Amino acid sequence: MPLFSSCKMSMVSILILLVLSAKRSRGADDNGVYNPCVTLGRLKMKDGISLGVGMVNGISSWYNNSDVNSNLLSPCSSQSAAQLPLAARTSVFRPVIEQIGQFELDNASYVELRRNFTGDASLVVFAGRNPTVISKPRFFLYADGRVPELTLDIHFEEGKLIHLIWKEDDCAACYAKNQLCRDGSCVTRETDCQSADTTNSTITDYNCRLMIIITFSGVDRYSQLLTTWYQITHINRYSMASIFNALERQIQEGLERLDRSG
Ligand SMILES: *[C@@H]1O[C@H](CO)[C@@H](O)[C@H](O)[C@H]1NC(C)=O
């Protein structure tokens, strides 16, 4: 069975959703799709969108036959999920369109991931079906360090999900925190996270755990312009810090195993 195939939604709740969508208000989350592997309708400002985060070891695990020129394996298809390694894990989160959001795992899950993925580990973000939109894989753990921050843009055209694109960082901010630069990401050294003795005073718990910052671009189904991507790419690090402080921290519950039984 493919991932998330179990349908938790009863007929009753489907009926309720139909009634709700008939008297749609523009200010609420009217997206009834909570499974990241189900076809998405056209979305609007303030709708939530459920995204899956899939994690495996090396980036090559995401490609069929390790061929990075062939298509990415979709965590939503039973055929391709079966080719992903046993250690693959997923988690789901639901940012709200045009609110800067974040993905962050609870501490215990993250510590366990670090323990299980002793070498490099990578992730993709995905949503929808036919096709499932999948981001490029990005490293979030290295054998000698951890990526504390990735920024993802969710791009819509007339409310239709089109791309999940990483904001490429230029490592400009790494050196102030004594971080490494790997594949365009600032990486906190593992030694700075593992032992209190070697902790550099500029390294905080935040720098030792992954946060994916979510922004939006394009236009929604009512042709309203989504601008958080633009905002975040045009502000300096100082304003970034104030945005993070203002973020309501919604820590994801944890990780599930990819269902590979199909
Ligand atoms: C992977 O590649 C093989 C051989 O090219 C092909 O038969 C198989 O269908 C592919 N699997 C997926 C999930 O694309």
Ligand SMILES: *[C@@H]1O[C@H](CO)[C@@H](O)[C@H](O)[C@H]1NC(C)=O
């Ligand atoms: C996270 O877990 C690790 C290992 O158990 C612990 O050392 C660390 O203090 C925890 N961090 C937080 C913020 O709870």
Ligand SMILES: *[C@@H]1O[C@H](CO)[C@@H](O)[C@H](O)[C@H]1NC(C)=O
């Ligand atoms: C880590 O590996 C153990 C043993 O294989 C497994 O039971 C556990 O679910 C894994 N945890 C994570 C977060 O991957």
Ligand SMILES: *[C@@H]1O[C@H](CO)[C@@H](O)[C@H](O)[C@H]1NC(C)=O
């Ligand atoms: C801690 O970070 C500061 C700021 O970049 C740096 O000057 C210092 O050398 C670092 N200390 C250690 C022990 O790495």
